[in-house]
Structures are given as structure tokens and as C-alpha cells.
Amino acid sequence: MKENKYDNEAFFKKYAEMERSKKGLSGAGEWHELRKLMPDFKDKKVLDLGCGYGWHCKYAAENGAKSVTGIDISHKMLAKAEEINQDPVIEYRCAAMEDLSFEENSFDAVISSLAFHYVSDFGELVKNISQWLKKGGDLVFSAEHPVFTAYGSQDWYYDKDGNILHFPVDNYYYEGQREAVFLGEKVTKYHRTITTYINTLIENGFEIRSVVEPQPPEEMMDIPGMRDEMRRPMMIIIAAIKR
Amino acid sequence: MKENKYDNEAFFKKYAEMERSKKGLSGAGEWHELRKLMPDFKDKKVLDLGCGYGWHCKYAAENGAKSVTGIDISHKMLAKAEEINQDPVIEYRCAAMEDLSFEENSFDAVISSLAFHYVSDFGELVKNISQWLKKGGDLVFSAEHPVFTAYGSQDWYYDKDGNILHFPVDNYYYEGQREAVFLGEKVTKYHRTITTYINTLIENGFEIRSVVEPQPPEEMMDIPGMRDEMRRPMMIIIAAIKR
Numbered sequence: 074m075k076e077n078k079y080d081n082e083a084f085f086k087k088y089a090e091m092e093r094s095k096k097g098l099s100g101a102g103e104w105h106e107l108r109k110l111m112p113d114f115k116d117k118k119v120l121d122l123g124c125g126y127g128w129h130c131k132y133a134a135e136n137g138a139k140s141v142t143g144i145d146i147s148h149k150m151l152a153k154a155e156e157i158n159q160d161p162v163i164e165y166r167c168a169a170m171e172d173l174s175f176e177e178n179s180f181d182a183v184i185s186s187l188a189f190h191y192v193s194d195f196g197e198l199v200k201n202i203s204q205w206l207k208k209g210g211d212l213v214f215s216a217e218h219p220v221f222t223a224y225g226s227q228d229w230y231y232d233k234d235g236n237i238l239h240f241p242v243d244n245y246y247y248e249g250q251r252e253a254v255f256l257g258e259k260v261t262k263y264h265r266t267i268t269t270y271i272n273t274l275i276e277n278g279f280e281i282r283s284v285v286e287p288q289p290p291e292e293m294m295d296i297p298g299m300r301d302e303m304r305r306p307m308m309i310i311i312a313a314i315k316r
Numbered sequence: 317m318k319e320n321k322y323d324n325e326a327f328f329k330k331y332a333e334m335e336r337s338k339k340g341l342s343g344a345g346e347w348h349e350l351r352k353l354m355p356d357f358k359d360k361k362v363l364d365l366g367c368g369y370g371w372h373c374k375y376a377a378e379n380g381a382k383s384v385t386g387i388d389i390s391h392k393m394l395a396k397a398e399e400i401n402q403d404p405v406i407e408y409r410c411a412a413m414e415d416l417s418f419e420e421n422s423f424d425a426v427i428s429s430l431a432f433h434y435v436s437d438f439g440e441l442v443k444n445i446s447q448w449l450k451k452g453g454d455l456v457f458s459a460e461h462p463v464f465t466a467y468g469s470q471d472w473y474y475d476k477d478g479n480i481l482h483f484p485v486d487n488y489y490y491e492g493q494r495e496a497v498f499l500g501e502k503v504t505k506y507h508r509t510i511t512t513y514i515n516t517l518i519e520n521g522f523e524i525r526s527v528v529e530p531q532p533p534e535e536m537m538d539i540p541g542m543r544d545e546m547r548r549p550m551m552i553i554i555a556a557i558k559r
Binding site: 087130174223224230238239240241242243244245246248266267268271272275280282284285286288303304305306309 | 543547
């Protein structure tokens, strides 16, 4: 199932109000970690899966990429990307990442920010990426953390006065569809374990270069609620190399 | 701090009643996964850190190891190991794994079962293991899962009627000491993130071969409470190769 929530008008509007939408990379709490793991883009052919507003495409372009292909399922997101993150080397294309087809060895680097948890068949996706990447090529992606996706609601557990008690984990080993609420809308996500994220990569010919559960950066700690982000992991970033 | 809880008489007695103590490897819910990741022991020099009753030492010996050094902090555990898991190639030695010192390239394989979460300085331990291992050597270990160690109590969260609601996660990014209750006794454990477990290995010259959060095996599902083990990960197994 390929859901295209971002073409929903209300959802798209609320997404536009997020820090990461207004400020770009510097508004994303995980960017300080993701940036460290980004490959050297100089003269590289880059594929961005679920590129959204195109911030990461633009970053790759600004860092010398030869070409950047930005893929997103949402026309609205891509229209915004064309508007604010255009570049001669970037080509934006509207498609579900599950439906893509490229020649073998088409890319030097594949990146993806917070999109793989919308994909039902991770094994099939990684198999494809492995074929599209040249030997020695980089895959760097962030996704929602399995601790964050397991239970479903993606909300804290509160006491009767509305104070956070802890974060609930349940059904961890039952992978698959979860109905979460994001920006006030029901969104379908797919939970999978850490085991699945990592071993699917290894089994498809990748070497793990780094696994990072990004903590909020010190300079964002004054933002209301940000210190709570120290209490449970929300994202996982994996950097891997195609053997 | 090196705690030696297993030399506490009451604790030792209760440990003796566990399935994994009475039945050995086949009584351990993670063995079906750990076994798959065990290296080929034929003619290998093996180090087992936190060997306990010596079941894994014996397994290595039975699978052709040239020598097996079993290390445990508890005299009582080692006395039991000498009694039930003796072998001409096995040498049991009483020590805290933090205090060990070996020549470089002393071992072909280092194994450890559910002991590393008792170690305060994981970085120092991995640095040592990396030196003790020959190039191409194996490190395979299980430890309590960060989801299991984060909160502290290591118990489910219940409703007022005593039914399990979910498993609580909290303070995930605050690594360090936790006071848990195990077999009715207070035990000191050390929480660290998935990031720390994996990247500490990579930074010390290891390649990640596999990361597995073991699920209970189908044939144990009839044991009371075992199906609840599908609701949150309790252990993590990591297999790595020294480059």
C-alpha cells in the first residue's frame, strides 16, 4: 500500500508549519548527526528516496553532486521542492519509491530521510537499492526508530494529570502496519525491528558503516518538549556501503 | 564497579533453578539464534567472558576448539562449571573481565553470553577484545537489550488488575548504571544505547556480521509468559569480525 498523505491539503499545510519545513536542514533535530554520515557528494550521481521539499537534494547539489534524482510520491511536495530547492543538477520526479526502476550501477549514493517507515516491503526496496548502487557506493538513511513505531500510537504514556510517565513499547516482534497520528491525521507506517533494518542490509551486500540513534542537539534543548526527546529514541540513522 | 552477585548464596541458589541453569543451552530462549552466529570453533583458541556454568565453553570444546579460556567473576559459578562442564581443553579462571590482560592476537574467537550489561566501560572492554583477537577473529556476544535496560525496573507496566499494558522505556539516552531486580535481588546493570553497542565495535576495528534481537522459539511458546516475550526485545546478539 502506498499512501500519499502529503497530497492531502490539511496535512500538507500542517507539515509546512514544522521547523524542518520552514528552516530546512537546520530545523531538523537529527541533521547534526545525519550530516556527519553523508557521503562525499563531489561528482557523484545521487538518488534521494522520499525527497519531500528537496533539502537533502539541494545539499548534495551544493556539495558538488554531478546529478541528483529526487523522488517523492507527493506532487505538492515536489512543487514546493521545485520552488525552493531548484538546481541545474537536480531532477525531481513524482513516483512511489517501490515502483522505481533503474539500470544496475546507476548511482554512487542513495540517501533517504524519514521515508522508509512508509514502505511495506523493506527487503524488496533494499534489494533494488543494492542493484542501483555501484560497488563502493553509499546508502545513508534515517527512519523512525523501532522503539517509536512498535506500539502504534507514537505518544507518551501519561499520568492522570497529563505528565509523561514513560514511552510505551509493545508488539515489538510483530512487524507490519501501524496506524499512527501525525499532524492530526491518521498515517499508515510500517514497524520493523532493529534486526530487520540491519540484517536486511547485510544480507543484500551492504557493510554497516554506522548506526546512530540521534539525540536532540544541545542548542535545541530550550525548545519546549525537546528535553523529553532524551527519554526514548525516535529515529535511527544507518550508513552502509555497497560491497 | 565490579559486582559479584553470583557469589551471593541466595542469588546463586535461585539462579540454579532457572531453565538455562538446569538444562543448559537448550533451556535458554535465545540459544536457537546465538548458535547460528557461533563461529566455527575447529582448532580455535576461544575466550568466553562471563562463562558462568560453562555451557558455551563446553559447546566450543565439543566443536573442536583447541583451547577455551572461561572467565567468570564468581567462584561459585566456576565451581559448578568445573563440576558439570569440564573438558581437557577448557581452563576456567576467576577474574573480572575488566581486569584481564592477554597478549595481542591471543584468541581466534571471543564469546560472551549475557554479561556485557554488567560492564561499566564498554569502550575499554571492546578495545581490549580487539587487541586480544587475531585479524579475522570472531566476537559474538549477547547482552540485555537497550529497550530492556533503559527504564531500570525491567518489569512490565500493569493495569490495576495486574494485566500487562506495555513495556516502559525511559531515559534511553542517559547511559549508565541501573538498579534492577533479578531473581529477587538488587543487581547493578549498565544501560547503553544500540548506537553505543554497534558503533563502539565499528570504531574499534570490527565489521558487523549480524545483529539479532532473538525472539522466543516456537517450541517454547507454551511456557507460561513466553508469548509476552514477543512484546518487547529483551536481548541483543551481535556478531562481528576483527578486521
